[in-house]
Amino acid sequence: MGEWAGKxxxxxxxSTGIGNAAARAFRDNGARVIVTGTRGSAADYAGTxxxxxxxxxxxxxxxxxxxxxxxxxxVARLDALVVSGAKVAYKRAEFVPEIFADVLATxxxxxxxxxxxxxxxxxxxxxxxxxxxxxxxxxGTIGQPAYSASKGGLLTLTRTLAQALGGEGIRVNLVAPGxxxxxxxxxxxxxxDRLAATERQVPLGRIGEPDxxxxxxxxxxxxxxxxxxGTSLVIDGGLSA
Amino acid sequence: MSNWAQGRxxxxxxxTQGIGKAVAEQFxxxxxxxxxxGTRSHISCYDDPPADVAYIQADLTWPEARAEVAAHFHALDxxxxxxxxxxxxxxxxxxxxxxxxxxxxxVMDLSVRLHPLxxxxxxxxxxxxxxxxxLALKETPAYxxxxxxxxxxxxxxxxxWANDGVRVNLVAPGxxxxxxTEGARQNPERERRLMKAIPMLRWGQPAxxxxxxxxxxxxxxxxxxxxSLAIDGGxxxx
Numbered sequence: 001m002g003e004w005a006g007k008x009x010x011x012x013x014x015s016t017g018i019g020n021a022a023a024r025a026f027r028d029n030g031a032r033v034i035v036t037g038t039r040g041s042a043a044d045y046a047g048t049x050x051x052x053x054x055x056x057x058x059x060x061x062x063x064x065x066x067x068x069x070x071x072x073x074x075v076a077r078l079d080a081l082v083v084s085g086a087k088v089a090y091k092r093a094e095f096v097p098e099i100f101a102d103v104l105a106t107x108x109x110x111x112x113x114x115x116x117x118x119x120x121x122x123x124x125x126x127x128x129x130x131x132x133x134x135x136x137x138x139x140g141t142i143g144q145p146a147y148s149a150s151k152g153g154l155l156t157l158t159r160t161l162a163q164a165l166g167g168e169g170i171r172v173n174l175v176a177p178g179x180x181x182x183x184x185x186x187x188x189x190x191x192x193d194r195l196a197a198t199e200r201q202v203p204l205g206r207i208g209e210p211d212x213x214x215x216x217x218x219x220x221x222x223x224x225x226x227x228x229x230g231t232s233l234v235i236d237g238g239l240s241a
Numbered sequence: 242m243s244n245w246a247q248g249r250x251x252x253x254x255x256x257t258q259g260i261g262k263a264v265a266e267q268f269x270x271x272x273x274x275x276x277x278x279g280t281r282s283h284i285s286c287y288d289d290p291p292a293d294v295a296y297i298q299a300d301l302t303w304p305e306a307r308a309e310v311a312a313h314f315h316a317l318d319x320x321x322x323x324x325x326x327x328x329x330x331x332x333x334x335x336x337x338x339x340x341x342x343x344x345x346x347x348v349m350d351l352s353v354r355l356h357p358l359x360x361x362x363x364x365x366x367x368x369x370x371x372x373x374x375x376l377a378l379k380e381t382p383a384y385x386x387x388x389x390x391x392x393x394x395x396x397x398x399x400x401x402w403a404n405d406g407v408r409v410n411l412v413a414p415g416x417x418x419x420x421x422t423e424g425a426r427q428n429p430e431r432e433r434r435l436m437k438a439i440p441m442l443r444w445g446q447p448a449x450x451x452x453x454x455x456x457x458x459x460x461x462x463x464x465x466x467x468x469s470l471a472i473d474g475g476x477x478x479x
Contacts, residue, residue, distance in 0.1 A: 159478050162478055166475055224455075227450075227474050230440070
């Protein structure tokens with residue numbers, strides 16, 4: 001309790017799924033937590049897996065550069081920025097160039113814009129950035145060219161920003177979850193046959209839960225990881241081992 | 242995350258100095274029951290050994306010593322394979338093989354011997370690799386080969402034992418301020434060149450590696466297996 005007391009954390013895509021699990025974990029450890037989501041207000045997440053109690057909610061489309069530049073949650077010092085917001089399109093839609101570009105805007109250009117928007121606040125706190133990548137940062141995903149390109153891009157963006165911002169005391173790392181039970185992946189885990197086929201491939205024998213990713217995010221953002229920067233941590237139950 | 246280690250049984254090989262010592266101390270501080278191995282006859286033969294740990298003298302290069310260490314345990318939650326060494330003679334075949342024995346064969350043997358206990362505890366293993374798991378250190382081919390081999394071993398054991406609930410991961414420290422790297426720090430020109438290669442522009446501390454090891458051994462990392470984590474101040478980015 002309280003390791004994060006007096007500290008401020010911003011989690012984009014923090015209203016549901018992995019982002020919300022991270023936001024809750026920071027909150028439970030004493031941080032002031034701000035999250036963004038796509039819906040109008042926190043109340044719009046009633047009935048989802050999101051828990052926004054004690055968390056400051058803001059609506060933000062992180063793929064909209066002007067909106068990111070204008071986004072002002074009132075933080076002069078930011079101890080951790082977790083970029084978890086992302087989108088994916090199914091049924092071969094990502095093979096349509098306009099949709100490809102839209103996914104890239106949210107998943108790659110948006111994260112870069114967010115880091116630049118909060119660079120000064122992160123430097124003021126000697127804070128750190130956690131980008132949420134994916135096992136798709138390392139491997140192709142046959143039906144999702146935009147998603148995998150964006151997540152692969154986040155991996156090298158992590159490395160480059162770690163080099164570029166290290167001198168300002170800002171660490172930048174990436175977590176790479178495997179298949180995690182969330183709204184975005186429902187298409188896979190809601191289907192019993194598809195779920196069973198997936199779980200057979202995971203050495204630990206199950207798909208991940210959002211909380212499985214929150215612990216590693218907190219670790220990488222914490223002072224315990226103060227000599228860790230530019231790295232990626234795969235959390236996939238051994239799938240890619 | 243705090244206090245998960247309370248009452249757990251932990252073995253840290255090479256736990257008398259440097260990174261191993263820092264790991265032993267952090268586990269002890271969290272209330273774990275910690276055993277360390279070292280090559281000297283008694284723990285008091287070390288300058289500043291960790292306090293409140295059990296000590297076993299063992300040169301893990303030898304299979305008999307590994308068998309003896311494993312026989313000490315009736316329960317084990319966490320195995321930290323930290324013991325390792327480099328040598329100035331690694332281009333001589335006998336020394337090459339001896340270093341591989343210490344750094345790689347011993348890890349396999351000890352892990353297999355202790356696997357039944359780790360399985361019973363649904364415990365975990367953390368292997369101490371190195372930036373040499375990924376990059377060449379041309380003056381120490383055995384050290385480099387053994388640490389790269391340890392990465393592959395981590396992946397294979399991580400997959401093999403996942404069904405038993407035993408997780409296996411690796412940390413890859415960069416340049417850490419320990420006795421092993423003292424030579425470089427005593428040569429200002431060499432130290433200046435090394436530091437230029439590190440984005441954070443400084444040596445790492447043993448405690449900073451220990452932090453990552455405790456994390457990987459903890460329930461916070463319960464879905465992580467077969468992975469490696471670099472603690473290098475950004476060294477491998479360049």
